[in-house]
Amino acid sequence: MTLLKTPLNKTHIESGARMVPFAGWDMPVQYSGIIEEVKAVRNACGLFDVSHMGRIDIQGSAASDFLNKTLSVDVNKLKPNRAKYGVICNIDGGIIDDCIVYKFDSDHFLLVPNASNKTIVIDWLNQHKPKSNVSMIDITTQHAMIALQGPKGMQTLNDQVQSDMSLLKMFNFTQEAFCGTDVMIARTGYTGEDGVELFVPESKAAHVWNILVDSGAKPCGLGSRDLLRLEAGLLLHGNDMNTKINPFEAGLEKFVNCDKDDYLAGPALRKIRSEGPEKKLVGFYVDGNRAARPGYTINHGATQVGYITSGTYSPTLNRNIALGYVLTELIDNNKNLKCDIRGQFTDIVITKLPFYSR
Template sequence: MSTPSPLHAVHEALGASFTDFAGWAMPLRYGSELAEHKAVRTAAGLFDLSHMGEIELTGPEAARALDYALVGKLSAVKPGKARYTMICDADGGVLDDLVVYRLAAEKYLVVANASNGPAVAAALRERAEEFDVTVDDRSADVALIAVQGPTSAAIIGAVTDADLDALAYYASVPTTLAGHDVLLARTGYTGEDGFEVYVDGPLAADVWQALTAAGEPHGLVPAGLACRDTLRLEAGMPLYGNELGADLTPFDAGLGRVVKFDKADGFVGQAALERRRDADVPERVLVGLVGTGRRAARHGYPVLDAGGAEIGTVTSGALSPTLGHPIALAYVPVAVSAPGTALSVDIRGTVAPVEVVKLPFYQRPA
């Protein structure tokens, strides 16, 4: 049986269609996912992301523990800032991609994907055993609400006294919203400006309703997981289980920059990732593909070279609501990875031409 989010009754009242996502009953859409997608690009969308995992690390050696457990150098993150990073296994395979907030000198919040939350918490506990730190999985107690889109700052500004001008991208601040204590972060997964609000589960409905009221004059609409996926795809952001997995390293996904090798205690997977970093020619790399027409390649569809031979696999694909043509992410050999390279995809027996392009597909106006 799927676990309901703290906002389940709110979603039911809004007429949401639900889907099981990593054991959670989450809103897939409220009406038209196309309309929800376009609202995020032009105004704002309100998302329930309470399925995500939240794990706190507290103690004098929290920074050292995370430096060892993750590929990033979290000791270099200043309080109030956040960092995108990953947790890898000893072979360098990605167990999950994470956002880590440094809340104080000795306190961090690790945010994991829903499907991996328990495994990440268990791995962090195991890897932190030799350090003076406490690992607390708070996923069941914390709700996460996101406001994403060009009008998100105006909406958040109407319900909090936090200085949003001083809140940079990938930064957070404890504040109050609708009279409740929250952690407000300027982060997101849509390619737009936006905010994520961490709040105790029982208070989530009050925060949601306050944001709904504040967003009414700014075009805010509730938005489900379906449009969140097309938004992140347009922004070229990886999804665990598609572009990332235990059989892939950060370097395969073009994210080798998140791996930091200058750490005093080393880290889990370091030797394997050093070998991958130093490899002369990687076996595969992640690229963007654009097509024509209305049919989009989907996850698992073959990528073909000019002679029709299968050379790669689509990891994510959709008809882009913003751009009006098919887009996809795919793993292909380095030799055919340069922007402008002509390839094709097999869409259920139909060979459709595509071109390799530089990511992201969409970038919000400056």
């Protein structure tokens, strides 16, 4: 299969990035090294190519009603130039994907789903899109999406724009000229650090990227991005949630409005809310030197009571961390939980999420 290439593909290769296939794209997994890149983001600022993420432009007089029917959030309550994180659930309440929706006005939105789920999301939306008064266009390849993340990110960005981007509130976005290039800048990210995501015209992507690198931002790959999001307790669809998992199990209920009129997943989610989930996603500290990996079982005595969904060594915390599902009844009485790490039963302790926050 021929891999898709982001507008920055040539730049990555010329800069020596290690490239790997990811969700049908040729993507950089690392530049200088995952741990070095993590430290750069935590202490200064890093730069990520996230152009593989989907971008779906949704317009029309019925756009708000359409999205309220299919998304977990209430877009009518969202003000223009603001964004909101949410999930897309099927009629049984299972999570098709998580996403961010950006509202330009009541008739115009941008939906950003995960790269691996974009086609599935578009198919689901098309099944429920009204025949008139809503248009839906995949504009993924028209723009690059660049994430500038870290405590020095805003200072780095401010050197290139007229406005003070530190005044832009979280999950707000604006249009700005970046060295003569019109870009959309959103105060969003997936690292647990302050930062922004820039939506840049395809033809200007390398220009913007190189300016930020020359200004001190460290190029980073998907490997460090995954580690950073796990330290921040952020979920990854396909690992920590899927169509067999509902938002109440995944701990995402605060991003769900079950009571919206005509919400497709509303009846199922209201039932789940009433009954309560049998299992829940929690964070774990893992003893010892070996990481708990996805699929490893969680045991209480001789009984399996859960499983790991994400796990790794955290260089920021200098210890092994993991996310996983465990029976709800054991969350408050979680002594003697163990993870089967390749035949060795290792002590794990439930801890409050996120593992790391600035």
